[in-house]
Amino acid sequence: MSAPVDDLSTAAAEIATARKDMLRIATAGSVDDGKSTLIGRLLYDSKAVLEDQYEAISRASRGDHVDLSLLTDGLRAEREQGITIDVAYRYFTTPRRTFVLADTPGHVQYTRNMVTGASTADLAIVLVDARKGMLEQSRRHAFLAALLRVPHLVVAVNKMDLVDWSQDVFTAIRDEFTAFAARLDVPDVTVVPISALAGDNVVTPSQNMPWYDGPSLLHHLEEVEVGSELVHTGLRFPVQYVIRPQSDAHRDYRGYAGSVASGVVRVGDAVQVLPSGLTTTVAAIDGPSGPLEQAFAPMAVTVRLADDVDVSRGDLLCPVQDAPTVTQDLEAVVCWMTDEPLRDRRKLVLKHTTRSVRAIVKSVHHRLDVNTLDHDVEAGELGLNDIGRVTLRTTQPLFVDDYARNRATGRFILVDEATNATVGAGML
Structure with a gap:
């Protein structure tokens, strides 16, 4: 029995009220683009940092500015290397909304962690260093956000203070990213110029960029609509x-x-x-x-x-009239997350919603080049952090939808039978 449109609209409004409250965000970008500093800035400017925490990072900071990235780079290895290598979840609130923010890694070695952080996100923020422009990891993370069907994508062009607040630099990056996103079929892209270190246009509009008339980053995060697609x-x-x-x-x-x-x-x-x-x-x-x-x-x-x-x-x-597909043969895009390559005939455990079944890899069709979006049909396998198209056969039927239609029933994870480690994530 299909629900009337009016009833669906009412339920959507109830979700909006119940979740006015919550926006799940994943941050991504290349190494040293300033993700951790941006999150620290959001935490600090939204009054989510205790006074003693701020004093502690002030003492640990070097230079003229307080190093707000220390609020999020919690692992010792991260602090020593100055990069984020794990998915760190942070929470903060404003009078309009509660935010759950996943700080995902920028290094190519940890692309699988970005998949983990973005898989449940309502919105993804991809940071781009204004001095460097679009890099391989910027494209990779934008592609992953599109692949994971994150409904909203924000490109934060960071470190505008290091390019003298140049409108031309911002416009060039915005146009390049918009053209790339059009190839990915991303439904909603917003590009915002910011300086996370100085706080320009993160929470309040920047006086240094009078040519920009759009919203600040936080204002956009507070206003973006989420939840109704469920x-x-x-x-x-x-x-x-x-x-x-x-x-x-x-x-x-x-x-x-x-x-x-x-x-x-x-x-x-x-x-x-x-x-x-x-x-x-x-x-x-x-x-x-x-x-x-x-x-x-x-x-x-x-x-x-x-x-x-x-x-x-x-x-x-x-x-009764809108059932998912019942099948044992799955065509999926898989992100491989372990060192041992994924090859034909490999046996795995596949977990889909609340159902776990055994599966075998029938064929690895191609590996995807995330920079050119070309298909490498000669690859024959998927290595660590590779993404490609795979056919699987399960021992029991699953009830699936295309991932583009339903993220909940269109995704699954792959688990190694011997170690019980998660080794892959797939989208149907």
């Missing part, structure tokens, strides 16, 4: 756990717990259970605070069904 996609409810209380008072209770991956579910809706294909209706929805009439992504709820059908962990509830 509602306007069909219902996908992967079952995480079956609840069967043993007490006499609740002997007849059977609920299916999980998070709504996309869409809206309401009491009375007709739903289909995959893989069995059996149909039933939603009898009740239980939330953390009691019964609900409806639930929408990304709420965690327990759904009760009108009929006693067989439902287990890894099964999926979806609309």
Whole structure:
């Protein structure tokens, strides 16, 4: 049963209200473009830094400016090398919104960490050094953001103070990046000139760049719209756990717990259970605070069904008329994250929503050159940080959508059977 457009709009408005609150951001860019300094500036200017923290980094700083990057470069190796090599999550708030910010690595060696940080992001900030312009890693991270279908992309042209606040330098970088983004089919690109070290145009408009009439970076982050795309996609409810209380008072209770991956579910809706294909209706929805009439992504709820059908962990509830594809053959773009190459016939564990199955690599079709976007069909394998197109065969059927349509059911991770380490991430 498809939800009326008005109901979807209402649910989208509820998400906007519930998440006015939250924007998930991933920062990326080449080494030493100033990501950690920018995050430190956002933390400091939004009053998220305690006085003793600021005093500590002031004592540790050298030169005329306080080194705000010390707020985020927490690993000793990072401080010694002056680069970020891990994904560091930071939180800060303004009166309009709460931000969850993933500071992802700029070095090519840690591209896989950038994939991790951006996989759940609503917006990606790619920093570009105004002195250097577009570099290989700038293109790589923009491509990854587009590949991961991050809805909004912001290009922060940093260190404008080192190019004398030149409008020509900014315009050249903006035009080059916009042309590159057009090839990636990025839906929303915003380019902002900033100086993270001095704070120009990060929170407040800069007096040094009167030729720029757009919003400051933080103002844009506060105003960008997020969340509605989750509602306007069909219902996908992967079952995480079956609840069967043993007490006499609740002997007849059977609920299916999980998070709504996309869409809206309401009491009375007709739903289909995959893989069995059996149909039933939603009898009740239980939330953390009691019964609900409806639930929408990304709420965690327990759904009760009108009929006693067989439902287990890894099964999926979806609309009768809008079901995902049920298949054992997957065509995917894979980002490989380990030293041992991905080759044909390799066996792995594939985790998709709440379902884990064994899989075998049928074919590595090509490796992608992220600079030219050309396909290397002679590669035959994917090495560390490589991205390419792969065909997989699973031992059990999965319930999938194209990643472009649904990020929740269009993605998966690959796990090494022997070590249980995550070795790859894929988009269908």
